[in-house]
Amino acid sequence: MPKHYRPAGKKKEGNAAKYITRSQALKQLQVNTKLFRKLCIYKGVFPREPKKKFKGNHQTYYHLKDVSFIRHDPILEDLRAKSAYRKKIIKAKAKRNKELADILKNRQPEIKLDRLVQERYPHFIDALRDLDDPLTLVHLFAALPASDRLKIEVKRVHNCRKLSHEWQAYISRTHKLRKVFISVKGVYYQAEVEGQKITWLTPHGMQQVLPDDDVVYDVLLSFLEFYETLLAFVNFKLYHSINVKYPPILDPQLEASAAELYALARYFDANSRPSEKVEATQEEESDLRLAQLQHQLPSNEPGALMQLVKDAADENEEDEDTKECKNLFKNMRFFLSREVPRESMLFVIPAFGGTVSWEGEGAPFSETDQSITHQIVDRPTQGHVYLSREYVQPQWVYDCVNTRIILPTDAYMVGRVPPPHLSPFVDNEEEGYVPDYAETIKRLKSAAKNEILPMPGMGKEDLDDPQNLLAEGYISRAEAIEAAERKQKMMTLEKQYHDELKMELDGFKYSSSVSDATKQKSGEDMETGEEPLPDVQQISTEDMSKLLMSRKKRGLYEAMKKGQERKKAHVDLLKQRKKKIEAAEKFKKN
Amino acid sequence: MGKIAKGSRKGKKAWRANISTEDIEDFFEQSNKDALSGGSLSQLPNDSLFYVDNSKDLSVKRKIEKHREKVLRCDSVLQKNPFVQALPSAKPKQKKKSKKENKDVVKEKDETRDGQKNDGASASGMVDIWANEGEGDNPKKVPKPSVIPAVEVEASGCSYNPTFESHQESLAQAVAEEMQKVYRKELGPEPVPITVPGEVINDEDVTRVELNKRERHKELHRKEAEAKKREELSKQIDSLPNIIEEITKEDEEKQKRHIRRVVAMQERLKVRPPRLGKHKHTNWQFCFRFEPAPTQVLLSEEITGSLRKLKGCCTLVKDRFKSLEKRGLIVPVKGKRLDELSTLLLLFLSLVVAILLIRVTVDYLKQRL
Numbered sequence: 001m002p003k004h005y006r007p008a009g010k011k012k013e014g015n016a017a018k019y020i021t022r023s024q025a026l027k028q029l030q031v032n033t034k035l036f037r038k039l040c041i042y043k044g045v046f047p048r049e050p051k052k053k054f055k056g057n058h059q060t061y062y063h064l065k066d067v068s069f070i071r072h073d074p075i076l077e078d079l080r081a082k083s084a085y086r087k088k089i090i091k092a093k094a095k096r097n098k099e100l101a102d103i104l105k106n107r108q109p110e111i112k113l114d115r116l117v118q119e120r121y122p123h124f125i126d127a128l129r130d131l132d133d134p135l136t137l138v139h140l141f142a143a144l145p146a147s148d149r150l151k152i153e154v155k156r157v158h159n160c161r162k163l164s165h166e167w168q169a170y171i172s173r174t175h176k177l178r179k180v181f182i183s184v185k186g187v188y189y190q191a192e193v194e195g196q197k198i199t200w201l202t203p204h205g206m207q208q209v210l211p212d213d214d215v216v217y218d219v220l221l222s223f224l225e226f227y228e229t230l231l232a233f234v235n236f237k238l239y240h241s242i243n244v245k246y247p248p249i250l251d252p253q254l255e256a257s258a259a260e261l262y263a264l265a266r267y268f269d270a271n272s273r274p275s276e277k278v279e280a281t282q283e284e285e286s287d288l289r290l291a292q293l294q295h296q297l298p299s300n301e302p303g304a305l306m307q308l309v310k311d312a313a314d315e316n317e318e319d320e321d322t323k324e325c326k327n328l329f330k331n332m333r334f335f336l337s338r339e340v341p342r343e344s345m346l347f348v349i350p351a352f353g354g355t356v357s358w359e360g361e362g363a364p365f366s367e368t369d370q371s372i373t374h375q376i377v378d379r380p381t382q383g384h385v386y387l388s389r390e391y392v393q394p395q396w397v398y399d400c401v402n403t404r405i406i407l408p409t410d411a412y413m414v415g416r417v418p419p420p421h422l423s424p425f426v427d428n429e430e431e432g433y434v435p436d437y438a439e440t441i442k443r444l445k446s447a448a449k450n451e452i453l454p455m456p457g458m459g460k461e462d463l464d465d466p467q468n469l470l471a472e473g474y475i476s477r478a479e480a481i482e483a484a485e486r487k488q489k490m491m492t493l494e495k496q497y498h499d500e501l502k503m504e505l506d507g508f509k510y511s512s513s514v515s516d517a518t519k520q521k522s523g524e525d526m527e528t529g530e531e532p533l534p535d536v537q538q539i540s541t542e543d544m545s546k547l548l549m550s551r552k553k554r555g556l557y558e559a560m561k562k563g564q565e566r567k568k569a570h571v572d573l574l575k576q577r578k579k580k581i582e583a584a585e586k587f588k589k590n
Numbered sequence: 591m592g593k594i595a596k597g598s599r600k601g602k603k604a605w606r607a608n609i610s611t612e613d614i615e616d617f618f619e620q621s622n623k624d625a626l627s628g629g630s631l632s633q634l635p636n637d638s639l640f641y642v643d644n645s646k647d648l649s650v651k652r653k654i655e656k657h658r659e660k661v662l663r664c665d666s667v668l669q670k671n672p673f674v675q676a677l678p679s680a681k682p683k684q685k686k687k688s689k690k691e692n693k694d695v696v697k698e699k700d701e702t703r704d705g706q707k708n709d710g711a712s713a714s715g716m717v718d719i720w721a722n723e724g725e726g727d728n729p730k731k732v733p734k735p736s737v738i739p740a741v742e743v744e745a746s747g748c749s750y751n752p753t754f755e756s757h758q759e760s761l762a763q764a765v766a767e768e769m770q771k772v773y774r775k776e777l778g779p780e781p782v783p784i785t786v787p788g789e790v791i792n793d794e795d796v797t798r799v800e801l802n803k804r805e806r807h808k809e810l811h812r813k814e815a816e817a818k819k820r821e822e823l824s825k826q827i828d829s830l831p832n833i834i835e836e837i838t839k840e841d842e843e844k845q846k847r848h849i850r851r852v853v854a855m856q857e858r859l860k861v862r863p864p865r866l867g868k869h870k871h872t873n874w875q876f877c878f879r880f881e882p883a884p885t886q887v888l889l890s891e892e893i894t895g896s897l898r899k900l901k902g903c904c905t906l907v908k909d910r911f912k913s914l915e916k917r918g919l920i921v922p923v924k925g926k927r928l929d930e931l932s933t934l935l936l937l938f939l940s941l942v943v944a945i946l947l948i949r950v951t952v953d954y955l956k957q958r959l
Contacts, residue, residue, distance in 0.1 A: 047921055060866050118719045122730070181743065233720075240718060340897075378896060423745070426745070577758075
């Protein structure tokens with residue numbers, strides 16, 4: 001059999017024209033695998049899955065256009081120059097010329113990824129949409145130890161810390177935090193910026209393991225480089241939007257005592273100036289500035305300045321959510337004990353309008369301050385107890401934040417096991433199953449809002465059901481009877497319509513006798529003078545759409561339905577389990 | 591003029607021909623000339639011959655960079671003549687800066703920036719890159735690599751203080767994952783055995799008779815098969831409507847199967863990455879599937895309700911890496927870790943070497959003492 005050759009001059013068709021394998025790409029770009037990986041990460045190129053893998057299942061395929069995209073980018077030249085420069089260093093070292101090697105190392109050319117960020121995210125909102133992964137990675141590296149072997153530099157880690165604190169300070173100051181969830185992995189936060197919901201994960205304050213074999217660190221570090229640049233630009237834009245200079249210059253004393261968030265908050269206060277300056281306070285403002293520049297904390301903030309700043313903040317347009325969050329911990333002063341996760345608290349509490357202090361240098365107020373309303377402790381027992389304040393566990397703060405009301409603190413007192421920490425990311429109504437504590441919270445919420453609620457144990461039953469309302473004594477017996485009658489009529493009418501429509505669908509002739517009969521029936525029922533039948537053309541939407549669907553769509557629709565049924569079965573199973581547990585408990589009691 | 595071919599090679603006259611005295615003669619000539627012209631150049635002091643030119647010098651262009659002005663000859667001729675002026679509307683095209691000029695400018699900029707020694711994010715150089723928005727390009731849609739979100743929030747049961755039911759659920763899931771691994775290992779395919787019991791076939795004892803017999807058998811079989819085929823064909827032509835029915839049924843089946851496969855593929859993409867290369871995931875070790883990071887859930891006895899005593903997860907780096915892999919942004923790489931067999935071998939060899947060394951040292955010491 002002769003070999004199949006393509007006639008000369010004819011172009012490739014189909015999948016072969018659109019995709020190329022990684023080895024082909026490397027040959028086109030004249031680059032090695034490591035560099036290619038880096039480029040893909042910087043440019044946002046990812047491998048595809050063509051319908052037909054024409055070179056085999058063991059090859060990685062990329063879009064031809066993506067590869068040409070990389071080829072025409074100036075960063076390719078920059079990276080090549082960088083590797084050529086590295087060869088110089090190696091050469092100098094090999095020739096035992098240490099001075100030259102050191103000089104060369106210090107003058108290494110840096111590659112700026114600014115243009116790439118702008119290319120990939122032409123609009124700010126695009127950057128916000130994709131901000132989850134960068135935030136999580138930056139927060140993770142901020143908590144990692146530097147390692148020479150894995151090429152994690154100290155400078156990088158510090159930069160990540162700085163960026164993460166700046167972001168947290170912004171979210172805190174503009175009250176954009178919405179949800180917090182503490183899991184085993186770490187703390188999940190969700191904030192809402194310009195309509196985008198951004199979720200990220202922060203590790204707990206413990207030493208992270210750097211696994212040797214499962215992770216390729218070069219890849220992670222390339223991602224980190226790109227994400228650092230992106231986050232820096234996002235921070236810049238956000239800070240400018242609230243008229244604060246970026247990058248912020250912080251008080252080194254506070255930085256040293258690991259209270260960067262507090263330092264940033266002070267920076268905000270000092271720097272977010274309103275457009276009109278009152279002359280009387282100018283002197284004080286400049287004093288404040290001077291004091292900061294001389295690395296000294298101003299002990300008392302002039303009251304006028306604080307007022308000005310508050311006014312400025314109020315001028316900004318805030319939506320309802322932000323206002324609600326801002327006033328949650330209003331007028332509450334918190335004090336953190338030593339064993340409480342400080343950074344997380346310093347982030348969350350000011351984000352909801354509270355003031356917070358801790359033990360240590362540079363803190364705004366000490367433990368003995370009389371105005372403290374809550375003290376956060378996590379010990380089994382508390383020695384000396386001030387009567388003017390409440391002692392709570394840290395979970396209280398998080399639960400309040402998630403439910404947006406001030407929960408009663410007795411369940412969270414020192415020494416007790418607090419109630420379960422529910423996840424705000426789970427929509428209980430959707431799942432169909434609501435845990436007990438959530439019910440309690442709901443009741444408290446509505447109590448705060450003065451609504452009528454059915455008694456616990458009723459779940460989501462129909463409030464319209466007159467029997468229920470009667471049972472609760474909300475309405476009188478006569479009203480109940482009337483309501484029941486009305487309900488029955490509605491049900492019979494509904495049934496009627498359904499029957500008629502069915503007949504239509506089945507193609508029966510709508511003979512006059514039949515219509516008369518139905519009219520009579522409906523006449524009897526409509527004594528109370530309700531509206532007559534609606535349009536006969538209003539066929540039940542479900543049946544209609546079923547008819548009109550193509551075979552394909554029907555299959556998908558049925559698959560969807562199966563999924564829903566499965567969910568239902570799951571919820572029923574949970575309810576059964578709960579019943580069994582309760583029954584078992586009762587049995588134990590008896 | 592060389593020596594005449596084979597004369598005598600002995601004697602002074604013969605070897606004088608091979609000595610050149612050019613340099614001595616040159617020297618004499620030169621010194622003569624110097625004496626006549628007033629002193630040799632090498633004996634003069636440097637200052638009288640050279641001077642340092644501190645006037646503004648033109649930059650030394652390398653040969654490669656020297657090139658003529660990129661102007662058409664006709665234009666250059668017109669430019670030289672002051673009486674011929676261009677019409678105000680007819681301006682010559684702004685020639686694009688040549689690549690090399692661009693490079694020079696860029697190099698200068700880089701140098702000044704490096705010279706500043708900026709620490710961390712370039713404090714002075716930060717610009718709002720989204721400053722001029724509202725420009726076109728709005729509908730450009732960037733394809734997302736995967737439907738899986740970048741940060742997946744865990745279920746309620748993974749909370750540090752979960753409700754009983756949700757905790758049981760998450761525990762069940764973690765247990766199921768572990769059991770799947772165990773079962774897959776146990777119920778995996780058996781290794782191929784080295785020896786298979788059976789009879790040994792001797793090929794040499796086959797005779798011509800046998801071979802002929804086999805051929806005749808083969809022919810018979812072939813003829814029968816052909817006859818059967820022809821019969822089948824005639825039968826099929828008779829039962830055409832049945833066949834059409836069958837075909838329609840098959841088509842329906844195929845449609846359903848197609849839908850099922852499409853849905854199954856979408857479901858799969860929500861959980862694991864597509865197959866992007868030789869390996870299914872980085873660093874496999876007798877595990878040939880992609881496994882996402884395990885569900886991090888506390889054991890029942892570890893739920894203390896206290897944040898301080900929480901035994902948190904310390905493998906977040908691995909988790910992030912796996913998440914990137916799961917979304918298909920990273921192509922899995924070959925495993926670096928040694929598999930069990932080779933580690934055992936390595937250990938064994940090192941043991942042997944150690945024993946030998948000990949023996950040698952013991953003998954040596956015995957000898958000494």
